[in-house]
Amino acid sequence: xxxxxxxxxxxxxxxxxxxxxxxxxxxxxxxxxxxxxxxxxxxxxxxxxxxxxxxxxxxxxxxxxxxxxxxxxxxxxxxxxxxxxxxxxxxxxxxxxxxxxxxxxxxxxxxxxxxxxxxxxxxxxxxxxxxxxxxxxxxxxxxxxxxxxxxxxxxxxxxxxxxxxxxxxxxxxxxxxxxxxxxxxxxxxxxxxxxxxxxxxxxxxxxxxxxxxxxxxxxxxxxxxxxxxxxxxxxxxxxxxxxxxxxxxxxxxxxxxxxxxxxxxxxxxxxxxxxxxxxxxxxxxxxxxxxxxxxxxxxxxxxxxxxxxxxxxxxxxxxxxxxxxxxxxxxxxxx
Numbered sequence: 001x002x003x004x005x006x007x008x009x010x011x012x013x014x015x016x017x018x019x020x021x022x023x024x025x026x027x028x029x030x031x032x033x034x035x036x037x038x039x040x041x042x043x044x045x046x047x048x049x050x051x052x053x054x055x056x057x058x059x060x061x062x063x064x065x066x067x068x069x070x071x072x073x074x075x076x077x078x079x080x081x082x083x084x085x086x087x088x089x090x091x092x093x094x095x096x097x098x099x100x101x102x103x104x105x106x107x108x109x110x111x112x113x114x115x116x117x118x119x120x121x122x123x124x125x126x127x128x129x130x131x132x133x134x135x136x137x138x139x140x141x142x143x144x145x146x147x148x149x150x151x152x153x154x155x156x157x158x159x160x161x162x163x164x165x166x167x168x169x170x171x172x173x174x175x176x177x178x179x180x181x182x183x184x185x186x187x188x189x190x191x192x193x194x195x196x197x198x199x200x201x202x203x204x205x206x207x208x209x210x211x212x213x214x215x216x217x218x219x220x221x222x223x224x225x226x227x228x229x230x231x232x233x234x235x236x237x238x239x240x241x242x243x244x245x246x247x248x249x250x251x252x253x254x255x256x257x258x259x260x261x262x263x264x265x266x267x268x269x270x271x272x273x274x275x276x277x278x279x280x281x282x283x284x285x286x287x288x289x290x291x292x293x294x295x296x297x298x299x300x301x302x303x304x305x306x307x308x309x310x311x312x313x314x315x316x317x318x319x320x321x322x323x324x325x326x327x328x329x330x331x332x333x334x335x
Contacts, residue, residue: 005156005235007056008099013147013282014042014083015068016121019129021141022075035077036127040070042120042147047154051111052092054198056156058307070144070278073126093159099151109159117152121145135181155234158196160213161329163239165266167258168216170245171283173197176214176314179322196235202320210329213239233269237282241328242266242278243321248292248309249284256296277328279306279323286311 017039024032045067071080096105106115124142151163164172180199197214245257266273280300310317
């Protein structure tokens with residue numbers, strides 16, 4: 001399972017190189033004067049957004065990321081080479097935290113965006129900088145400054161426009177597989193999806209597509225860590241629209257109760273989640289139990305939620321679902 005949404009490590013920037021103490025020595029040039037060059041700057045450690053990544057797996061195994069130090073200055077006013085920066089690629093939606101202070105250093109939201117987590121030390125000046133009319137042969141130079149060191153924690157919250165939530169085996173994976181090119185694992189047992197899956201839903205040419213996330217099935221107590229628990233609930237934070245699936249073909253409890261269980265977990269995790277635009281889906285309508293369907297219809301009416309009845313297998317209601325999502329994502333398109 002290569003979906004990793006957290007990584008911790010030590011970031012050490014390179015030290016600056018020391019300045020040089022040297023004097024010009026050339027034939028026929030007596031008393032050539034100070035000629036010590038400056039030290040190079042140390043390399044920095046920075047985090048760079050990469051829109052092609054969706055996991056922190058590649059950063060999980062190293063405990064130390066260290067940038068190159070700057071080289072020392074040399075004679076003849078030659079400056080030392082600066083140390084190379086160390087760039088760590090991360091998925092969009094990554095939050096960077098200093099674990100020692102708790103400070104949030106930034107959030108990577110765009111491809112190519114750079115955030116410095118540890119800056120390299122400044123190089124020291126050579127003795128050529130310190131010559132004056134009254135001190136023509138200084139015999140000292142500045143040492144290089146140490147680079148910054150931080151303990152870093154990266155936390156990924158997937159960037160998706162729409163989040164699919166529901167109990168295990170509610171039909172989320174099948175739905176995302178027919179709406180997009182995503183190919184999650186699909187089977188007739190609970191907890192088939194163990195990691196979030198992202199898919200891009202294409203629309204008509206010239207229209208903006210949207211990203212949909214299949215979040216692993218929640219169960220009662222998820223906000224307190226039960227099942228896959230709070231580990232994946234945090235990914236709901238980024239979703240602008242929530243699509244709540246309830247299986248109307250079968251279930252261990254009545255449909256209204258299943259709906260209430262997920263609502264309770266969302267509210268326990270973040271009380272504002274239920275205030276976001278939300279769609280209620282009666283999934284597997286092709287094999288619906290009439291009693292469960294009526295229970296869900298009554299629950300939707302009581303909550304003033306739009307209820308759509310869909311079947312991912314027969315594709316009934318999917319075009320209406322996409323239109324309903326677009327209305328909630330871009331209401332200005334209706335104006």
